[in-house]
Amino acid sequence: MANSFGQLFRITTWGESHGGGVGVVVDGCPPRLKLTEADIQPDLDRRRPGQSRIVTPRKEADRVEILSGTFEGRTLGTPISLWVRNEDARPEAYSEMKSKFRPSHADYTYFAKFGIRAWPGGGRSSARETIGRVAAGAIAKKILREKFAVEVLAYVKQVQRIIAEVDPDKVCFKDIESNIVRCPDQPAAAKMIRLIEKMRRVGDTVGGIVEGLARGVPAGWGAPVFDRLEADLGKAMLSLPASKGFEIGSGFGGIAMTGTQHNDQFRARGGKVFTTTNYSGGIQGGISNGQPIFFRVAFKPVATVMREQDTVDEQLANTTLTGRGRHDPCVLPRAVPLVEAMTALVLVDHALRHKAQCG
């Protein structure tokens, strides 16, 4: 169903922006994995509002509680229920949204679909929904790291027209986390931060690209024909709020090349196969080939701007709406842990599926 993701490592998220909180149930986790809140909280802190001067200021501690699925610090193999309470709920800040649809938000479409909407904070379409994903992703990353020696990373590759230079083979977590925009190219990061600060001052927003990366994935994960690894990664990324595009390996840029140029030729050394280029992005025919997997996700500039805009109200009368309250000038720094989380969820699911059929 629509609020579940994954086949063997399946998560189900729940929760609205305002109300009892947000959470996730993780089903299918292998047993006996060491797991406490301390394994999960750091990623939630990286996703948290108010973490720096360039992100939305909502004040939420976002403390995760494990309600089930572990015993004496280890997973039981039963569903892991994770919960984060809502704290900074200020429905009054949204009173104007009660009857008006914010442009390019989900207000109108939720109303069109369900005939009802939780207007405070966007309800289910709020970015708070992604807390469950990040929490579950932290478990998935731990499994990948400990059981499969796979490392998942993500970083900001581009903010509007500022493009970072990053070597996917060498980039490391420390460099990514060394600045508040989560871009490992420090000069580019500085420019990005300046641009985002300017956007906050003028009440506007910018988008960009997050690059995701998985190193150490063995050849053989993925599954023809519909659940190709890149198809599942693409779905995962396109299910993120504000994402508008996904490309793997050479992506849209590969169109400029001919087949002869684009083919990744094989070589073998010491009983190991590798490719001399990696335009494929580590996946061929929907299955990993042992090379690093990398892809890019386009995020639009988020829709909440501090300007007056045309819109309609619930009675379908034309009106205007001026954004107020919290303003997130650029979603990318907080999208980084989210891209990591979704990548890890896809990979651990396929790792288990591969084990089931071919292990």
Place this chain on the structure above:
Amino acid sequence: MANSFGQLFRITTWGESHGGGVGVVVDGCPPRLKLTEADIQPDLDRRRPGQSRIVTPRKEADRVEILSGTFEGRTLGTPISLWVRNEDARPEAYSEMKSKFRPSHADYTYFAKFGIRAWPGGGRSSARETIGRVAAGAIAKKILREKFAVEVLAYVKQVQRIIAEVDPDKVCFKDIESNIVRCPDQPAAAKMIRLIEKMRRVGDTVGGIVEGLARGVPAGWGAPVFDRLEADLGKAMLSLPASKGFEIGSGFGGIAMTGTQHNDQFRARGGKVFTTTNYSGGIQGGISNGQPIFFRVAFKPVATVMREQDTVDEQLANTTLTGRGRHDPCVLPRAVPLVEAMTALVLVDHALRHKAQCG
């Protein structure tokens, strides 16, 4: 599982390039729909090899047979089994591939995953697998047309650096089908054809972009949070052979804009809501907003080139391989019906899901 797609309108494809044929089982089709082979064959003819001088010459009539699920020309509501025999199977043409992995094909990864591979024609990774998708998609398009007044179209938007000008609001099926490259911009089409012919002469290949389009989708289809309409469309497209990227609405290009520029402002007229721009591509918060849905799919230049390339063999020794036999210089003209099919499959599935929960 990996060879099924869709939740309520679910297809399961089967078949290898060589062997008894390829087919699909369609489960969940509404009953009493008029359906005969004549509803399906035209799309298979548009996908067929040998249909023009710019596509692969494999000689297959690709005649579809309905084996079950209809009675006296109408659907029963039971599984529809569709079958196309393989005819032009020439395993001898692939004898060199028996022990060598073709670069950027799925030969190596299938072998790495399964420890066995059907080397003639690429086996399951052959484009013939998509016959089942196109056949099922023809049924889905018919349902959309007759029960929901939704029109699905696709066309070639770009071949390498040749970009067509197409107005998504006005483009029609006739214009798309008026030339062999399936590009409704006739001057661009002529250039594309010349480029593809040149590629065939030199034994190389080119990629490009297919644009997909759905008009008439009402507001409300799609489902937060993981099964967003664009996420399911993205997965559908990224499950196509040779696809490397997907973007919806403004896509990667929207990154250059600010939020103020990018927001689609609402207006109402005569009780109908619309947006004055459509950077969203017809989907907001994962749910259709009533505007046209459009997206682009990047296809790499296909991997079979008539050149000598480095590769390895099954014993992991370095060697070379020269492409021989059938050569498809550009997959795009035949990808058009495939993009349509997958679009229709996603939409009809969400139409039924919407009816179930909110109807």
Place this chain on the structure above:
Amino acid sequence: MANSFGQLFRITTWGESHGGGVGVVVDGCPPRLKLTEADIQPDLDRRRPGQSRIVTPRKEADRVEILSGTFEGRTLGTPISLWVRNEDARPEAYSEMKSKFRPSHADYTYFAKFGIRAWPGGGRSSARETIGRVAAGAIAKKILREKFAVEVLAYVKQVQRIIAEVDPDKVCFKDIESNIVRCPDQPAAAKMIRLIEKMRRVGDTVGGIVEGLARGVPAGWGAPVFDRLEADLGKAMLSLPASKGFEIGSGFGGIAMTGTQHNDQFRARGGKVFTTTNYSGGIQGGISNGQPIFFRVAFKPVATVMREQDTVDEQLANTTLTGRGRHDPCVLPRAVPLVEAMTALVLVDHALRHKAQCG
């Protein structure tokens, strides 16, 4: 996955006997349904330990909280998260179970499967897990009642050898709830209560049969071939703790008849079709035929007895174990709301599926 049930109205339960609580996420609920805790609590009270002198005395208020999915007292169409805290957790009462496997409990098999077990209270195999089912079932029953005019009932049909006489066409909720054993045949109920009280005194347990019933189901629900309505009902019932058998309509007893005797002949009156007998139990070919649906579920005598029994410990040494602490002499009175809940979950799921495909 294993902790989810249903396709379109899907529930996912979580929680162990001891720990943060137990809960359920309900995905796919139609929007705009009036729903508060008051719609759910009564069924939890019927399932609650300590409700009468013939059930287990664990002291839990089992207060349900709706954490998400509603707004201003109506469902949003988004996941409904329900939570009940654990209160009366007394792990010390289970200290002997820490290293010994209780006979005919799930202690050994959980350990064999997962290599770890939450020994206090049986962990996930505790009957507390069913709280989530009952809570979700209360929502399902409300949908059936309000949107489809379908009534779901269950009652105790048999305790050990005491068999109640019940007319499935006439039995009503009030009669069922008029005594603590939930058997609408009052003389039989009195005997059952005496038997259960005796069992409690001697530290032993008894099993029996719960009969489930759905009236008002229209012809057409259900789905050939694997998801037959009786197959999904059967799975639902056999997923209940302590259940050992399921039969629909004539069930095992129908074996004594010949086809001529067993066939339910059709008659029509006033444009309505009915059958003159109902050995089919309201389902033919996996699809409801408009007659009342009824079935029986066999529950074994529960395994916790206050006697010394042979068993083994985690080191696989032979030993003995004497049951202590809470003793539930007969699970049947509390199984009644559970059978109702699972019945309702199956029916509402099929109602939505029918609407999607044939509506």
Place this chain on the structure above:
Amino acid sequence: MANSFGQLFRITTWGESHGGGVGVVVDGCPPRLKLTEADIQPDLDRRRPGQSRIVTPRKEADRVEILSGTFEGRTLGTPISLWVRNEDARPEAYSEMKSKFRPSHADYTYFAKFGIRAWPGGGRSSARETIGRVAAGAIAKKILREKFAVEVLAYVKQVQRIIAEVDPDKVCFKDIESNIVRCPDQPAAAKMIRLIEKMRRVGDTVGGIVEGLARGVPAGWGAPVFDRLEADLGKAMLSLPASKGFEIGSGFGGIAMTGTQHNDQFRARGGKVFTTTNYSGGIQGGISNGQPIFFRVAFKPVATVMREQDTVDEQLANTTLTGRGRHDPCVLPRAVPLVEAMTALVLVDHALRHKAQCG
């Protein structure tokens, strides 16, 4: 969806009694398994009409063809498509059924659900649909035997009131197949055959019980809480045509016992755990405990009798209908391979699921 069964070893069946044939697609089969038609045909022959004087005389060779998923006699890990043509289609024999609903058949309910029905031979509700299950089950049995040393058996335990004595620990395939009713108790078998022959002479039918058995299943297969092994077995059996009940281990008979009597006490010997009794039927808490798994399935007397019966027609007018043509006096001998097949499908699915999560 309704025509698929299993999660990781998933089958999708298709086909009506009349039309292009019946078939199945098997997805998720492990690669490199030796597989040819010769592995499948014997079970189809055991299911085939006309195999003996006590079963329906429809003349079908039921020759299976593997259309995909194997290469050089081994499975590829891709979907295996199996097909059996329909041959003995005699729609004229059903002309009276064209407008009248056969009592206790699925004619009426299919029509109520779908608004259309394939009246010749019952269409999709025909027992021919089970051909796909038996074919897929033959593959599942092979995997269980070769990869897990698990043996699956089934036999006729009871025909009407004739009950066989069978020791589940000792019964073997050869004894079961030594007579045409597939009952390993030879004196009982003789009586059963006489009863069935009598029924054929008088144009009536009888039902009974098939007992299913799996030996060698290790402790740990199955999955709490909804996909308990007995719940999935129960669903599998209740999805069979004419089945009305399922019980595992002590089943309905266990109700007569107290908990003290019913508990299976554990003992260990040589590092192996076993139970001194097996009222649990090899499953506790939804997970196998290493003891033999056994269960019983009740089949009603089949509905086609050579008598005049009351019924209604499509215009809902009262009428009568007299059964003609092929008459199957007892479905049990042919249900035996079907029970085996469904048992094997459930077990192999859970074997793969166990490997994925806990392997």
